[in-house]
Amino acid sequence: MIAFDNISASYDGVHQAVADVSFTIDKPAIIGIIGPNGAGKSTFIKSALNLIEGSGTTTVDGQSLQKRKKEVAYVEQKSDIDYTFPITVGECVSLGLYPKKRFFQRITKEDWHKVDHALELVQMKDFKDRQIGELSGGQFQRILIARTFVQDATFIFLDEPFVGIDATSEQIIMELLNGFKKEGKEIFIVHHDLSKVERYFDELVILNKELIAQGPTDEVFTKTNLKQAFGDTIFVGGGQSND
Numbered sequence: 001m002i003a004f005d006n007i008s009a010s011y012d013g014v015h016q017a018v019a020d021v022s023f024t025i026d027k028p029a030i031i032g033i034i035g036p037n038g039a040g041k042s043t044f045i046k047s048a049l050n051l052i053e054g055s056g057t058t059t060v061d062g063q064s065l066q067k068r069k070k071e072v073a074y075v076e077q078k079s080d081i082d083y084t085f086p087i088t089v090g091e092c093v094s095l096g097l098y099p100k101k102r103f104f105q106r107i108t109k110e111d112w113h114k115v116d117h118a119l120e121l122v123q124m125k126d127f128k129d130r131q132i133g134e135l136s137g138g139q140f141q142r143i144l145i146a147r148t149f150v151q152d153a154t155f156i157f158l159d160e161p162f163v164g165i166d167a168t169s170e171q172i173i174m175e176l177l178n179g180f181k182k183e184g185k186e187i188f189i190v191h192h193d194l195s196k197v198e199r200y201f202d203e204l205v206i207l208n209k210e211l212i213a214q215g216p217t218d219e220v221f222t223k224t225n226l227k228q229a230f231g232d233t234i235f236v237g238g239g240q241s242n243d
């Protein structure tokens with residue numbers, strides 16, 4: 001169970017980018033975080049995970065995030081990642097091992113088997129010795145997911161993982177994430193394609209600086225909630241009216 005309590009953040013100390021967002025997810029699920037551009041979706045995650053300054057608390061099974069941080073994985077937006085860093089695909093995935101290792105502890109043979117297994121899962125084993133800079137966007141995203149698998153994180157946060165990637169990679173990733181859910185994980189995905197919301201997410205968080213709605217997708221993916229978050233101009237093929 002992960003609980004967010006009054007998560008807030010401001011970049012300039014005057015305007016709130018995220019204001020008092022509270023909710024709890026208490027069972028394995030794939031959770032979509034949606035809202036218009038600039039709604040504070042990325043900021044919410046960064047503040048909740050203490051990656052930027054903010055206020056509020058995140059607890060895991062009632063314990064502080066600090067105590068449970070090894071169980072949390074975060075994959076930032078692609079635009080924030082330096083692709084030119086000289087590192088191979090295998091090495092990049094192996095970085096997922098480090099949160100659970102002590103400083104200077106070596107990577108064992110068994111660890112490399114774990115890396116190989118993760119690469120197999122994302123169908124990227126043949127790319128193990130390639131430089132990450134040589135990958136397509138979709139392939140790279142698969143590598144980042146493999147890294148969270150190696151870390152064996154229970155709580156996975158993915159910021160816009162499907163932006164600019166091919167349909168095959170998107171499908172591979174979604175199948176994998178559904179498998180993760182069956183293993184008991186809670187996966188949060190910032191997402192902007194509203195047409196896939198009902199297919200992809202069990203639970204939904206609708207944000208526009210404040211929390212507009214949160215709950216099972218079939219209950220909260222409504223025209224009223226979407227209008228409140230996105231304004232009157234929103235057009236969505238799905239979504240039931242709860243007027």
Ligand SMILES: Nc1ncnc2c1ncn2[C@@H]1O[C@H](COP(=O)(O)OP(=O)(O)OP(=O)(O)O)[C@@H](O)[C@H]1O
Pocket residue numbers: 011017035036037038039040041042043044
């Ligand atoms: N590093 C930063 N410095 C200053 N302001 C920022 C910074 N990052 C985000 N903001 C501002 O905070 C607000 C929320 O941004 P955020 O990136 O969290 O929104 P988002 O919902 O993830 O947006 P998008 O869908 O466009 O990615 C926006 O007004 C944005 O301009």
